[in-house]
Amino acid sequence: MSPSMTRATPLAVRTVLAALVLGLVAGCGTVATRTAPAPEPVVQSPVIAEASQLARDAAGQAGTERTRTEARIDTLLSQLDDETLAREAAAMPEGDPLYNYAGRALLRRGLPLPRPFDRVQWQFDAGNRPPADSDGYRPPMRLAVLLPLSGDLATAASPVRDGLLAGYYGERRRRPEITFIDTHGTAGGTLSAYDRAVAGGHDFVVGPLGRDEVDALFGRGTLQVPVLALNRGTVAPPAGNASFALSPEDEGVAAADYLLDRGARRVLAVGGESDTQQRAIASLRERLAERGGVVTDVVGSRTEDFSVFAQKDGGVDAVFLAVRGEDAHGVVPKLAMAGLAGKPRVATSQLLSGTGNAEEDSVLDGIAFPTIAWNNRSIRGLPGVESAAATLPTAKGGGARLFAFGFDAWLLTAYLEHLALSADGRVDGATGTLRIDGFGHVQRTPAWSTFIGGRQVPLAGAER
Known part of the structure; x- marks a missing residue:
């Protein structure tokens, strides 16, 4: 068929259709027309309608006001059975402010997400990281760990440090250059320690450990280098940052x-x-x-x-x-x-x-x-609880829980992108099964x- 024929075809079709319509009109005194039924209006449930409005309100709130609003959203979503919650979440378009709340509710019930959480300002290419391995392993290039290695909190920080290093040295693949910065021994405390990490060219930071320290750091708002805080305070993680706690x-x-x-x-x-x-x-x-x-x-x-x-x-x-x-x-x-x-x-x-x-x-x-899951099952990269306790004093007794916490902090550092961007992202860690919600909070399912x-x-x- 020539180009001219291809262009002429629509006009020919329209001509034939017009002739057929004229013939029908000439042969009939009246023409019966059928109007397609109007689409049924989408009726949103009162629960979802109220929760949606609250989610929009929460986006502009902070502090206690936002906490109260989010608690009301969680209460509303809890009224939905599993099937309804999953269906409503799947119907929410990307960018719907309620989706991350609905997704978090699904995670808490052990249900799958219909799609990944909506993320903004999450960057995983700082420091020119190589692509992720097939299992999602993609650690940073230069890692700074902020812990109180001296002072009153050093006793709690030591097993966390040793657990993190156990995970670090137990990994045979590429590992980042790692630097520990003592938040207690640094003039200016945690904020100065973070600034030192940034100035030193680190592309990811783990810590701090204290609740007040986490609030002080997250209270800055936008952070130049992303952080995995090792506690959960009253200030939510800024976009692109996360918090992990045994709370x-x-x-x-x-x-x-x-x-x-x-x-x-x-x-x-x-x-x-x-x-x-x-x-x-x-x-x-x-x-x-x-x-x-x-x-x-x-x-x-x-x-x-x-x-x-x-x-x-x-x-x-x-x-x-x-x-x-x-x-x-x-x-x-x-x-x-x-x-x-x-x-x-x-x-x-x-x-x-x-x-x-x-x-x-x-x-x-x-x-x-x-x-902790380490008590109940074997963890890849870790010896058994009793074996570790016989080798490291920081893994004994009550320290085992903090040791496992430090090990999982390493896993989160290496698999954060996988957890954040996958609908089914999860890591089986030493403290339990780890996921991350749409607000940067690590969700832990314990053993x-x-x-x-x-x-x-x-x-x-x-x-x-």
Whole structure:
């Protein structure tokens, strides 16, 4: 067919169609026309409509105001069942301010994302990094680690440092040049230490460790070199930065989800007076409220008689223990006397503190508690817990948890791009399964353990 024929074809078709229409009009007194039905209007659920407006509001808020708004968004999304939440999230266009909240809710329920989180100002090519390996491994070129290597916090920082170095030296592929900067020994503290890292040409920073230090650094807003903070304060990570924490709040959330998934809605909380214990109880209460549960009472660990709390109207479905192991030894028999021995009992990881004698610890049998995955399974690049403890003093006892935390900080440094840009991005770390939400917070799914015969054992089927 010649070019001229190709151009003429549309005109010919229009001519034939016009003739057919004229013939129909001439042969009929009237012409029946059929109007296509109007499309059904898209009706947005009231829950999604309210949450969408709040998400738009939150984008312009900060501090306590934003925290309250985001809590209300989480509460609204918790009203949706899994199928509805997944469907609504999948329907949200890119850039919808509600998507990152909906995606975070999906992660917390152990559900897949329909697409990656919406990211802005995330850069992974600083320092001319080589392309990622097939498993997503793409560490920085020059890494600075900000830790208090002297002073009061050095005891906590040492196992974190050694765990990070265990991961670093256990990797056979390309590794970055690494520099440790003492935030306690640096004039000007954490902010000056960060500035030193930037001036030194580092393209990624891990740390700081203290909550106030994290707030001070993130309070600067835009940061020249991206940061993986090793704590979570009140200031959200600026775009392109992340935070990783072993926080009591996360354990409270994990405990609430564990109980809710097993049908427990009314939970009696027993806790000590420490800040860590009270924060775990507060997050448990908030999480239960988001998903339709309630803390019936918060009772001190020195309470002698729990009967009055067990016999309240509505009853008690489960017990949450935010206490140390040595305190739990005395609390658990009193719970049994109040008729609560057969109820599900969940504790924080503090339950391990003061344990180690199987005869004494047998009273703790059946209590579920979150723990580091390193206790329950082998971790690539790490020796077993007992083997590490025999070699490194910082991996012994309570230090094992911080050692695992430091190891995972290395993994996050090397796999951050994979986690941030993949819909199914995850890393099985020493502290648990790691993902990162749309706001830069690392979401950790812990392993679960219990006591049997006074000995800690993995709790099969507990991970979501």
